[in-house]
Amino acid sequence: MVEDVRPGGEPEWRPPTAEPGLWQRVVEQLGTAVTVLDPAGRIIAVNPAAERLLGRPAAAVHGQDLHDLCHRDPGGSRIPRERCPLLRALGERRSERGDDDRCLRGDGRLIPISWSATPLTDGGGSAGMAVLIVEAAPDRRGRRKRAGQAERAEHEERAARTSALEDLAERLTLVAEITDVLGQTLEVDEALARLGGLLVPRLADWVAVDLRVGPRQVHRAAVTGPEGRDARQEDWHGHLPSNGEAAHSPLVQVLNGGGSALQDPPDVDVPADSPLAAVHSAFLAATGATSVITVPLGTGRKVTGALTLVRTDPARPFHSGDVDVVSEIGRRVGPVIDNARRFGRQRAVAEAMQRNLLPPLPRHGRVQLAARYQPAPAGSQVGGDWYDAFSLRDGTLALVIGDVVGHDLTAAAGMAQLQGVLRSLVWDRTESTGAVVDRLDGAMHAVTSVPMATLVLARLEGPDSGPWTLRWTSAGHPPPLLLTPDGNAQYLEAGQGLILGTHLHDAGHRPSAAVALPPGSTLLLYTDGLIEAPGSDLGAGLGRLRRHALALVHEPLDTLCDQLSARMPPGSTDDIALLAVRLPGPRTWGEPYATGCAGRAARP
Secondary structure (H helix, E strand, O other): OEEEEOOOOOEEEEOOOOOHHHHHHHHHOOOOEEEEEOOOOEEEEEOHHHHHHHOOOHHHHOOOEHHHHHOEOOOOOEOOHHHOHHHHHHHHOOOEEEEEEEEEOOOOOEEEEEEEEEEEEEOOEEEEEEEEEEEOOOOHHHHHOOOOHHHHHHHHHHHHHHHHHHHHHHHHHHHHHHHHHHOOOOOHHHHHHHHHHHHOOOOOOEEEEEEEOOOOOEEEEEEEOHHHOEOHHHOOOEEEOOOOOOOOOHHHHHHOOOOOEEEOHHHHOOOOOOHHHHHHHHHHHHHOOOEEEEEEEEEOOEEEEEEEEEEOOOOOOOOHHHHHHHHHHHHHHHHHHHHHHHHHHHHHHHHHHHHHHOOOOOOEOOEEEEEEEEOOOOOOOOOEEEEEEEEOOOOOEEEEEEEEOOOOHHHHHHHHHHHHHHHHHHOOOOOOHHHHHHHHHHHHHHHOOOOOEEEEEEEEEOOOOOOEEEEEEEEOOOOOEEEOOOOOEEEOOOOEEOOEOOOOHHHOOOOOEEEEEOOOOEEEEEOHHHOOOOOOOHHHHHHHHHHHHHHOOOOOHHHHHHHHHHOOOOOOOOOEEEEEEEOOOOHHHOOOOOOOOOOOOOOO
């Protein structure tokens, strides 16, 4: 629900269909009284017809209880609130209607009315109700006692009018629901699937979405049919022929910047005058279309594509009111699709940039190395996760795993900056890992664009034949996991310090830690995407990783890396970076000692 603020500070309701244009065109010009109630039953909006029926101006009824105005007994007294069907329906968020109520007008007259109420939603919650009111004939009660054709005709007319009003309220709510649902995704395919699911069968039997992908190129991105049936078997998806600017087909005209179009049965069968129109006509014929609406996606000169709605029942054609509603939907869907496409392009660039910046792994004697980078799943942004391994001047192997705060191109660029600075600082230094990380923290804001980051910096010390010592420091990063040949798995939780970028200079120096590594052991450095999953806490994620790693400990190092990311529960929204190191040891590990494994990125 959208609110403005009146000069006195009181919020003023605007319909959840958002744009005043549709409200003015469809509601304010409607000859039937429309009132909108908040969740407490107070009037927050009325159209001119409601002002006339109530005999009161909008300012006088704003904030008034509709029950007190329209639910009176034959003597004009208020009906108890607990007996009010409208209030019950409002509390239960369901539709309701009434045919035997009386409204007390502003001039004191008591008039018989019929009403129909439909709940309004906003973001999944209640936004109140739209109540449509019509005045019944004064002698309706007397006529009800008489049988005959006149009474039946009046009843049928009133039922048809009430049904039409309910349909209007449902469509206004549908526009708001589509806006809310589509705003929850940045994936084009998911947005179009949601759109089709909302429109079929509530407003149409078939829906097609065509997107412009070039000056004259069109791509049919989605087709939704009855009961969710997809029309892929008819090969209606994919690139369509050139649209041809001179063609008179409604679809071609809409794609070229024309307005919305309504095709009645005679118009549906008009011969096609362009290759695109021919393909579209074949689609309409195959679906059995008898009435079609085609509207632009977007507004003005920014036309992203076209939305086509099809009905197949000759007794239920579209009308001008449907065109208004579908046009409003098209105006809202266009920007959503534009945003999703821009996001997709940016995500692809960030992912390619991140992959290209991740370094190849070095050969380091008999020590085996493997690494993986897995981007966030569709619908999430690429982050700043990275790994690194390189030999230092003294022959020691440096190991790094890190995560830059942010999920966009900036994070990917910051990751590359931080990686370069760290390599420079650690290359020829023999000081502790904690001291190196402190120096990195001090220089980070001066030479990089990174606001905050976590990382583990480790040094693997020892000759090729062992023994080996691992020295490391963690700047707020998840602890390394050490797997030993005897079947133990231990998180190295020592050496923990503050994350990079906190500016807490008085917190002291970051600590360093050391541990002796047994022959044949495996060390895992990873980012939090490997342990975080929706619905579980960090402890559960660490336990899950430990169990999976132990189950795979005797697998080849490449297999272990592939399987750890593959065993993540569904719903993860973060990148995964993983660096694995295996020391020479008993040959029961299942792979030769002398081969170094180059890092590679997992397939998305």
